[in-house]
Amino acid sequence: MPSTPSRTLEAVPNAHPDRDYEVAMTIPEFTCVCPITGQPDFATIRIRYVPDQQLVELKSLKLYMWSYRDAGAFHEDVTNRILNDLVEACAPRRMTVVGEFLPRGGITTVVRASYAAP
Amino acid sequence: MPSTPSRTLEAVPNAHPDRDYEVAMTIPEFTCVCPITGQPDFATIRIRYVPDQQLVELKSLKLYMWSYRDAGAFHEDVTNRILNDLVEACAPRRMTVVGEFLPRGGITTVVRASYAAP
Amino acid sequence: MPSTPSRTLEAVPNAHPDRDYEVAMTIPEFTCVCPITGQPDFATIRIRYVPDQQLVELKSLKLYMWSYRDAGAFHEDVTNRILNDLVEACAPRRMTVVGEFLPRGGITTVVRASYAAP
Amino acid sequence: MPSTPSRTLEAVPNAHPDRDYEVAMTIPEFTCVCPITGQPDFATIRIRYVPDQQLVELKSLKLYMWSYRDAGAFHEDVTNRILNDLVEACAPRRMTVVGEFLPRGGITTVVRASYAAP
C-alpha cells in the first residue's frame, strides 16, 4: 500500500472572496517512488483553482510536495491524492491538478483531475 | 488482409472511480508496415481517456504497441483498431486515440478516433 | 479563366463507417500560377475531414495536388475548388480545406473553407 | 485631429458566395505616426473575414496600408478605422481586425475589433 506523506498543507485567508478569480501554480520539482519497482519518478505538478475563503499557503505547499520524495505512488493515484489534500486544506470553489510524468518504457503519462464545490 | 497483433492489453483497478478524471499517454515509438508496399511506417500514438473501473496497465500497453512492428496496417484502420482494443481492455467512460504518421509522398496524415460509453 | 487540373481524385472504402472519426492531411508541396501575372504561388494545403463510406486515396491526392502546378488559380478560388473536388470524390460527413499561401507584396493570406453533409 | 489616408480600397467579386468561408491576411509592415509626439509606431495588422459578394483586392490593400505611413493615429482608433474602411469596401458577412503594436514605455498593446453584418 502506498505510504502517505506526513506534511500538512496550510491555508491563509483570501482577501477577495467576493470575486471568482483563478490562481495557477506550477511545481517542476516533484519526485516520488514507484511502489512496485522502487524506481524514482519525476513529474511537473500544475494546480489551478478558484479560491473561496482561503488560499493555499505557498511554503506549506512546497513542504507538502517534498514529502512525496520517499512515498510510493502510482501516477493516476498520486495526482488524485494531491487534489484531495488540497481541496481539504483550502476548500476551493473549483480546482484542477495535473501531473505530467517523465517517460517510462517510452510512454509519457499526464493525469488531470478536477474538483468543483457542490 | 492486415495481420492482427497477438499481444493482450491488461487492466488494473482504478482507485478513484468516483471521479471523472483524465489520463493522457504519448507513445512516440510506434511502427507498423504498409500492407500494400511492405514499407515501414512510423507514428506517434496519443491516448486520452476517462477511466471507469479500470486503468490501462502500462507495461502491457508497451508490449501491445510493439506487437504492431510486423503487422500490416493502413493509417486510418490501425488508429481505429487501437481504440477498439483499448476500449475492450479497460472499458473507459470516454477515450480518444490519435495517430500522427510521418509523411509519405510529401503528405503527413493524422487520424483521430473517439469513443464514449453509452 | 483559370485552367482546370485534369487529374482525378480516387477513393477507397472506409473500414470504420460506424464511427465519426477525423483524418487530417498536410501537403506542404503545393504550387500554382497567378492567373494575372503568371507568377508562381506556393502554399501549404491542410485537409481535415470525417469520412462516411470512403477515404481519400493518398496517391491520387498527391497527383491531384501536382496537377495544379501549371494551373492559374486565385488564393480564395483554388482553396474552394480543392474542397469541391474532394467532397465530390469521397462524400465526407464534414470537411475543411485550408490554404496557407506564402506572402505576396508583404501580405500573407490563409483561406479556410468547410463543407458539411446535409 | 488624426489625418486620413487617401488611398481607396478596392474589391473583386467572390466566386464562391454560396459558402461561408474565411480569408485571413497578415500584414507585418504597418507603420503610422503618434498624433501627439510625432513618433513613428509599428504594428502587425491581422485581418480575418467571411466574404459575402466581394473579396478585398490585394494590391489596393497593400497601398491602403502604406497610406498610413504619414498619418497620425492612436492604437485603438486606427484599428477601428481600418475595420470600418474594409467593411465599407467589401461588405463582408463577418470581419475581425487585430493591430499588434510594438512596445512603447515598456507596454505592448494589441487591439482587436470585430464586425458582423446585420
Add this chain to the structure above:
Amino acid sequence: MPSTPSRTLEAVPNAHPDRDYEVAMTIPEFTCVCPITGQPDFATIRIRYVPDQQLVELKSLKLYMWSYRDAGAFHEDVTNRILNDLVEACAPRRMTVVGEFLPRGGITTVVRASYAAP
C-alpha cells in the same frame, strides 16, 4: 498591512464606444516587495478589456505600475487590486488582469482576475 501606491490612473475618451472591441496590454516590467520577507518579486502583468466610454491612458498606466516598486503586495492580492484600480479609472464593459510571477521556492504562480460591468 500592504502599502498603497499613490499614483493615479488616468483615462481618455474612447472614440468608438458604439462597438465592443478589445484592448490587450502586456507589461513585463512589474516589481513589488513581499510584505513578509521584504524580498522583491517580479511579474509580467497582462490587461485585457472591452472599453466603454473611456480608454486607459498609457503613460499614467506606466507610472501606476512603477508605483508598486516599493509597495508590499501578495501575489493574489496585488492582481486583484490592479483590477480594482483599473475598473475604477476607466469603467470598462469587461476586464481581465493576469499576474505572472517569477518562481519562489521552485513554484511559479499566475493569478487571473476578471470584472464584468453589471
Add this chain to the structure above:
Amino acid sequence: MPSTPSRTLEAVPNAHPDRDYEVAMTIPEFTCVCPITGQPDFATIRIRYVPDQQLVELKSLKLYMWSYRDAGAFHEDVTNRILNDLVEACAPRRMTVVGEFLPRGGITTVVRASYAAP
C-alpha cells in the same frame, strides 16, 4: 540529360567594393522536377556571398529561380549549378549556396556548396 534554365542572372554595381561585407538571401519558393521520376521537388535555397564589384540583381534572381520550375535536376547537381551560375553572373569574392530539399522516402537532404575567388 537535365534540361537547362534559360533565364539570365543580372548584376548591379556594388557601391561599397572597398569593404568585405556579406549579403545573405533566402528563397523558400524553389521547385524543380526529378529527372528520373518526373515528380516535383521543393526546396528552400539560401545564398550567402561577399560581393566584389557587383551585386546580384534581385528581380533577375527571382526569375532565374522560377526558370527551374520545369527543369529536371538532382539535389546535389542543381545546388552546384546555381552556385556556378551566380559566380559567373556577379564574380563574388566568396559565395555559399545551400539547398534544403523537402523529404523523399522519409529522408531529408541538404546540399551546401561554396566558392572562393582565387
Add this chain to the structure above:
Amino acid sequence: MPSTPSRTLEAVPNAHPDRDYEVAMTIPEFTCVCPITGQPDFATIRIRYVPDQQLVELKSLKLYMWSYRDAGAFHEDVTNRILNDLVEACAPRRMTVVGEFLPRGGITTVVRASYAAP
C-alpha cells in the same frame, strides 16, 4: 540618387575604456523607401560594437534611425551607410551592422557589414 538622412548621431564618454567589452543593440523599427519603386521597405537593424573612448548615445540613435523613414535606400547600401555613420560618430574599436529586411518577391535579404579600427 538616394537621399541622405539629416539627423546627427551623438556620442557619450565610455566609462570603461581600459577594457574591451561589447555592446549590442537591436532596432526592430526600421523603415526606408526603395529608390526605384518608391515602395516602403522594413528591416530589423542589429548593431554590435566594442567601444573605444565613446558610446553611441541612445536617443540620437533612435532619431537617426527614424530619419531613414523617407530616405531612398537599397538594402546593401543602407546597411553600409549606417555602419559608416556610426563609426564616424563614436570611433569604435570594432563594429558590425546587420540589416534583416522583410521579403520582397519571395526573397529575404540580410546584409552584414563590419569595421575594425586600424
Add this chain to the structure above:
Amino acid sequence: MPSTPSRTLEAVPNAHPDRDYEVAMTIPEFTCVCPITGQPDFATIRIRYVPDQQLVELKSLKLYMWSYRDAGAFHEDVTNRILNDLVEACAPRRMTVVGEFLPRGGITTVVRASYAAP
C-alpha cells in the same frame, strides 16, 4: 552477436568532384532491436559528408536503413557500423554519422562518429 543487415548500399557518380561540397541527410525513421532485451530502439540518423567521386544513392540508403529493423544493435556500435558501411559504399572525403536515440531508463543517448579520407 549482433546480426548484420543484408541490404547493399549503392552509389552514383558525383557530377562535381572538382569541388569540396557537403551533403547532409536526416533519417527520422530508424529502428533496431536491443541485442540483450529484444526491446525495439528508435533513433534519428543524421549523415553529413563531402563526396569524392561518388554520391550515396538515396533509395538504397532507405532500404539499407530499413534492414536494421530486425537487427540487434547497441547505440554506440550501430552508429559506427553505419559510418563504416557508408564509407565503404561511396568513399567520401569526409563523413559524420550521428545517431540520436529515444530515451531508455530516463537517459537519452546521442552518438557521433566521423571519418576523414587519408
Add this chain to the structure above:
Amino acid sequence: MPSTPSRTLEAVPNAHPDRDYEVAMTIPEFTCVCPITGQPDFATIRIRYVPDQQLVELKSLKLYMWSYRDAGAFHEDVTNRILNDLVEACAPRRMTVVGEFLPRGGITTVVRASYAAP
C-alpha cells in the same frame, strides 16, 4: 553620479581548484534606475566564470543584485561594475558578465564584459 550599492559579495572555498571548470548563473530579476530620467530599467544578468580558489556565494549574490534596486546606473556602466565587484570578491581565473536590458525607445541593448586573470 550613480549611487553605489552597499551590499557585500561573499565567497566560499572552491573544492576543485585543481581543475578549470565553468560556473554559469542567470539572474532574470535585476532592476535599477536610469540616472537621468529616474525611470526603472529591467535586465537579465548572466555570469559565467572559471573559479580559482573561491566560488561566489549564492545568497550574497542575490542580495548584491537586489541592492541595485534604487541605484542609478547606465546599461554599459552597471554591467562593467558588476564584473569588477565579482572579480574583486572571488578572484576568478576568467569571468564574463552579460546584461540583457528590456527595450527603451524601441531599442534593446545587451552589454557583454569579460575579465581574465593575468
Add this chain to the structure above:
Amino acid sequence: MPSTPSRTLEAVPNAHPDRDYEVAMTIPEFTCVCPITGQPDFATIRIRYVPDQQLVELKSLKLYMWSYRDAGAFHEDVTNRILNDLVEACAPRRMTVVGEFLPRGGITTVVRASYAAP
C-alpha cells in the same frame, strides 16, 4: 560533510576503440539534497565523452544517478564528483559533465567540468 553515493558505475568494452567518436547522454531526472538547508535540488545532467577502451554501462549509470537522491551536494561540487567517478569507471579520452540546476533564490546555476586524458 557531504555523504557519498554507494552505487558503483560499470563499464563495457568499446567495439570501436580505433576511432575517436563521441557519446552524449542527457539525464533529466537528477535530484540531490542541499547539505546546509536539507532542501531538495533538481538538475539535468549532461555527459559527453570520447571513449577509449570502455563505454559507460547504461543501467549502472541510471542507478548511480539515483544514488544521489539522499546525498548532500553543492552544485559545483557534485558536478565535479560525477566527472571524477565517470573518469575512474571508464577511463575516457575526453569527457565533459554539465549540471543544469533549477533556480534557487531566483538564480539558475549551470556547472560545466571537463577531463582530458594525459
